[in-house]
Amino acid sequence: MRLLILGGTRFLGRHLALAAVEAGHQVTLFNRGQTAPDLFPDLTTLVGDRDGGLAPLEAGDWDACIDTSGYVPRVVGDSAHLLAGRVGLYIFISSISVYADFAPPGPNEKSPVATLDDETVEEVTGETYGGLKALCERAVETALPEEALIVRPGLIVGPHDPTDRFTYWPVRVARGGEVLAPGGPDAPTQVIDVRDLADWIVRACERGLTGVFNATGPAAPLTLEGLLNTCREVAGGDATFTWVDEAFLRESEVVPFTELPCWVPSANWGMLQADIRAALAAGLTSRPLSDTIRDTLEWRTPSLEQKPLAAGLAPEREQVLLRAWRARARV
Numbered sequence: 001m002r003l004l005i006l007g008g009t010r011f012l013g014r015h016l017a018l019a020a021v022e023a024g025h026q027v028t029l030f031n032r033g034q035t036a037p038d039l040f041p042d043l044t045t046l047v048g049d050r051d052g053g054l055a056p057l058e059a060g061d062w063d064a065c066i067d068t069s070g071y072v073p074r075v076v077g078d079s080a081h082l083l084a085g086r087v088g089l090y091i092f093i094s095s096i097s098v099y100a101d102f103a104p105p106g107p108n109e110k111s112p113v114a115t116l117d118d119e120t121v122e123e124v125t126g127e128t129y130g131g132l133k134a135l136c137e138r139a140v141e142t143a144l145p146e147e148a149l150i151v152r153p154g155l156i157v158g159p160h161d162p163t164d165r166f167t168y169w170p171v172r173v174a175r176g177g178e179v180l181a182p183g184g185p186d187a188p189t190q191v192i193d194v195r196d197l198a199d200w201i202v203r204a205c206e207r208g209l210t211g212v213f214n215a216t217g218p219a220a221p222l223t224l225e226g227l228l229n230t231c232r233e234v235a236g237g238d239a240t241f242t243w244v245d246e247a248f249l250r251e252s253e254v255v256p257f258t259e260l261p262c263w264v265p266s267a268n269w270g271m272l273q274a275d276i277r278a279a280l281a282a283g284l285t286s287r288p289l290s291d292t293i294r295d296t297l298e299w300r301t302p303s304l305e306q307k308p309l310a311a312g313l314a315p316e317r318e319q320v321l322l323r324a325w326r327a328r329a330r331v
Contacts (some may be wrong), residue, residue, distance in 0.1 A: 001025045001205060004062040004087065006050065006079060006257035007069035008043075009036040011160050012093065013151075015198035016066055017043065025163045030057060031069075050075050054082055061086040064205040068093045069127075070136050072122045077139035084143045089208055091149040091201060092140045096214060096274050097130035097154060102264070106273030109152075109212045113137075131209055137212075149209055151201060154274055155262065156217025158292050159192040159299035165261035166191055166302050168312030170293045173228060174235035174301070180318050180325075181241040182260040189262045190216040190272045193292045213279040217286035221273075224263055227289070236292045244325050253322055259313050286304055 003020050007013035008029035017040055020027045029040065033047040046056035048068065057079070065087040070076035080090055099107040100114045116131035124132060141148045157166035172179055197215055225241075232239050246265045249256075256264045264271050276284065313321070 002028070002061075003202075003205060004028045004030060004057075004060075004065040004083075006030050006065065006067045008045075009039045010068075011162055012156055012194055012198060013066075013068040014039065014160060015158075015194045016068065016201060019195070019198040019202045020205075023206075024149040025202070025205075028062065048115040050079060054078060057082055063087070064089040064091060065091070066091045066201060066205070067140070071124050071132060073119075073132060073135035073139045074122065077143060080140045080143035084147075087147065087166055089142055089147050089149060089205060089210070090144045091151060091205065092137060093201075094137050094150050094152045094246040095130065095133045096152050096154045096216065096265060096271065098137065099130070099270075100266040101223065102270040104266075104269045104273055106270035106275055107214070108275035109214060112204055115244075141282060147210065149204060150212040151197075151204075152212065152214045152274075153192055153197055154190045154214070154272070155192070156194050156197060156297065157191045159295050161296070162310070164300075164310040164312065165257065167245060167296055168261050169227060170231050170235060171300060171304065171309060172312060173231035173239045174237060176237040176239045178322060179239050179241050180230070180260075180313060180322055181224065181228060182254075182256075182263040183224065183241045183246050183266070185223060187224040187263055187266070188269050188272045189222055189224050189227055190218075190274060191222075191227075191262065191289075191292070192216045194285055196284070196286050200279070200282075203283060211278075213282060213284075214274045214276050215279050215284060216276055217284070218281055218289065219276070219280055219286060222289070227262060230289050231293055234290050235297065237279045242322060242325065244321070248325060248328065252324065254313075254321070255326075258311055259317075261311055 003025050008017045017027055027043050029045045048056040065083055098113045100112040114130040114133040137150050
């Protein structure tokens with residue numbers, strides 16, 4: 001197959017290119033040539049800009065286009081309309097964040113999506129991200145109503161993750177000692193290894209899969225306790241977990257998912273309980289969590305000294321919070 005990837009050198013795009021090449025497909029990348037431009041010297045790379053610089057895409061046709069870098073509906077609509085009729089399938093990488101409500105037990109693909117009061121806004125913030133992604137989906141489905149595959153991943157994790165949101169936990173547990181664990185052991189969480197997601201998307205291209213799919217994992221429910229215990233099993237060491245309730249975390253202004261990744265307050269547990277039965281039926285699989293943790297540690301540990309974690313509690317803040325929690329428990 002001839003595959004076009006919009007992006008292709010960061011995290012998911014990088015793994016998509018690797019998976020597609022491994023599967024024997026002919027891959028073309030379209031990007032600005034600014035991030036890791038020498039990563040794939042053997043692949044055709046069209047250099048342009050999604051916002052006003054699409055000229056390199058005005059000629060050519062592909063069996064599928066995978067859009068990994070769309071956040072603004074106007075920009076996504078431009079590429080989708082330009083490629084309509086010249087791609088057999090347009091895969092848009094959206095997000096679980098498109099949903100309007102994250103109360104338990106979590107959304108399925110037919111749940112209402114977020115809306116924006118002003119649909120012309122283009123600034124991507126925590127408040128607009130979900131609504132903008134929903135409008136991007138609409139733009140793709142308008143341009144290619146019969147050829148659209150909308151993928152809504154949860155937290156994508158694994159080697160080369162620039163956010164460090166998942167990475168924080170394997171690294172922190174490997175450091176050992178008393179670890180602040182948020183909420184409670186039964187808090188749900190969901191993650192998808194970037195390599196599993198990339199493999200599934202490439203196979204979806206091969207099958208011509210269309211529709212909307214939540215794409216996260218694993219297939220069996222995962223708790224935060226299960227995630228942390230697996231981190232300890234993989235890393236070894238003497239880490240112990242002190243569970244701190246969400247009321248204290250809220251009073252202490254701890255930011256869910258940023259300072260304490262893979263966790264949200266119980267009112268929003270549905271964000272980490274997305275219904276993935278459709279994707280599982282369509283062939284989505286998850287490797288063992290222990291493999292993802294091990295590979296993440298092997299990738300990230302050597303660079304920690306030069307590049308500190310971009311997410312999670314700073315060690316000093318964690319200690320302050322633990323002391324305050326213990327002091328409260330003594331009252």
